[in-house]
Amino acid sequence: MLDNIIIPPTVHVVLGILVMVGTLAAAIVTGWLAFRRQGVTTAGRVVMILAQIALIMQILVGVKLLDQGLGVLQLYIHYVGGLGAFFFFLLYYWFMPEKPSRQSALAFAMSLLAFLFAIQAYFIGQAYVG
Numbered sequence: 334m335l336d337n338i339i340i341p342p343t344v345h346v347v348l349g350i351l352v353m354v355g356t357l358a359a360a361i362v363t364g365w366l367a368f369r370r371q372g373v374t375t376a377g378r379v380v381m382i383l384a385q386i387a388l389i390m391q392i393l394v395g396v397k398l399l400d401q402g403l404g405v406l407q408l409y410i411h412y413v414g415g416l417g418a419f420f421f422f423l424l425y426y427w428f429m430p431e432k433p434s435r436q437s438a439l440a441f442a443m444s445l446l447a448f449l450f451a452i453q454a455y456f457i458g459q460a461y462v463g
Contacts, residue, residue, distance in 0.1 A: 340397050348391040349455045355384035356418060356448035363440040372433025373440050381422065381444065388419045388451075411461065414454030418447040 362380045366373060373381075392415060425443040430436055 336400075338397075339401065340394055342398060342403055345391070345394050345398055346459075348387065348394055349451075349458065352384070352387045352391050352418070352451045353448070353455055355380075355387040356444060356451045359384040359444040360441065360448045363437055363444045366437035367434075367441040369437075370434040371437055373436050377437070377440060381425075381440065384444070384447065385419065385422050388415075388422070388447075391415060392419065411454050411458045414450045414457060418450040418454065421447040421450065 359377075359381045362377050363373065366377050395412070395415060421443040425440055428439065430439060
């Protein structure tokens with residue numbers, strides 16, 4: 334059934350923009366919390382979760398496009414960048430400190446790295462397709 338579904342590449346591009354916006358929002362919110370030396374609040378958790386959902390959707394659509402034969406023009410660093418962004422969020426949960434101020438600092442660092450990796454993956458992907 335899934336093999337019969339064809340996803341246009343524009344969906345991947347739109348999701349890439351959503352990922353960049355989501356990871357940037359996570360970096361801004363967690364950066365503000367870290368600046369104020371607060372723990373990660375509900376708003377911080379929600380924005381990080383939304384960024385992760387966008388990343389998961391992007392990864393799944395990317396895998397489907399590979400299955401359709403549309404990923405052969407991509408440079409492998411594009412794949413590493415996309416998965417790396419998600420990996421940084423995982424690192425936050427794996428190493429989450431107990432002290433609230435350190436939680437927000439780690440959340441900011443991981444969100445910022447996720448954003449930078451998402452930017453890198455997006456522009457490398459655009460360079461090799463366009």
